[in-house]
Amino acid sequence: MDFSFSEAQVELAGLTRSILGTLTGERLRAAESGDDRFDRELWDSLGQAGILSVTDFGLLEHCSVLVELGRAVAPVPYLPSIVAASALARFGTVDNASAIHTAALSDDEVYAEPDGETWRLSGTKSCVPAGAIATSILVPASSPDGVKVFVVDPSEVAITRQRIVDKDSEAWLDFVDVPVDSSRVLGGPEVLDWLVTRMTVGLCALQLGVTERALELTAEHARTRVQFDKPIGAFQAVAQRLADAYVDVEAIRLTLWQAAWRVSEGLPADVEVASAKFWAADAGHRVAHTAVHVHGGMGIDTDHPLHRYFVAAKRNEFTLGGATAQLRKIGAALASAPV
DSSP states (O other): OOOSOOHHHHHHHHHHHHHHTTOOHHHHHHHHHSSSOOOHHHHHHHHHTTTTOSSSOOHHHHHHHHHHHHHHTOSSOHHHHHHHHHHHHHHSOOSOTTSOEEEOOSSOOEEEEEETTEEEEEEEEEEEETTTTOSEEEEEEEETTEEEEEEEOGGGSEEEEEEOTTSOEEEEEEEEEEEEEGGGEEESHHHHHHHHHHHHHHHHHHHHHHHHHHHHHHHHHHHHOEETTEEGGGSHHHHHHHHHHHHHHHHHHHHHHHHHHHHHTTOOOHHHHHHHHHHHHHHHHHHHHHHHHHHGGGGGOTTSHHHHHHHHHHHHHHHHOOHHHHHHHHHHHHHHSOO
16 A cells, blocks of 8 residues: 655655745744734735645645645645635635635534525634634534535625634624525535535644644754753653654644545544544644643743644644544544444
8 A cells, every 4th residue: 555645746845845934034924913914915825826726636635735834833724715716615605715714613503594595694603713804704504404515705794803812813703694695505414514524534633743843943953952961851851842743743644634535535534534633633732731731941932933833732622622522532432333
């Protein structure tokens, strides 16, 4: 069996890393201090390089890009946009994949009532990534016929910016009798499942990039930081923490690519996605804290580069959710499988 990445994945990852290499500290500070934590120049560069394509590339290629974006903690909404644009391309039409798209997948309820040839949406959605700068928003809503996913024009919705742990921009959406034409119904539960699965796998890919780079920074610090005339990495306790972090990063890597491959092949992947989600959250937590502890006082300095990785890892952990729920899901699946 061949477990190597495809040529497209390797080239996309290399191209993305090359573009991210143009990011300067000044640009990062400007983007992260703005209202939306968004670097427009970087987004345009990704678009011009063809990295935002949803017709030429699939989930595996997108994950390769996401790992690189995670390594740089890049201030662009690639994950929500590429997932939403891919859904539009698969289940409907997408006019401009380089525009910013997003999906409102929080558990908040939105209700859809039929009104002739239109639907009327009412309710709220919180924590919508890039919701304040998106040109289209995919919104799941409960209707008399079950769940439907609508393509909503942001200008029809009351949008309030929400500031979260890493100063990223998410949005609170208020729907007050918002009209949506029937032609803007993307599909039903199958579309929602498709969106949630790919958003989850993509978030695991981001977490892999974040933790991988955080570990590299920490290992370098352990090699160069000297105490008692020795690099701190020579001390057994530090070496053990770094070894455990290495195992955790590799577990995130293995479970991510296993889940991504099965999803991309259309194979049953509920257990694999739950496994990837568990490791990205649980192991991501340990790697982030190891990185801070090994750096000592520097690790809690908000001006130190490591701080961006710690906060990004924690945000991803919070978004992925608790480990217990994933273990129960895996356990239930294993218990129901025939012996």
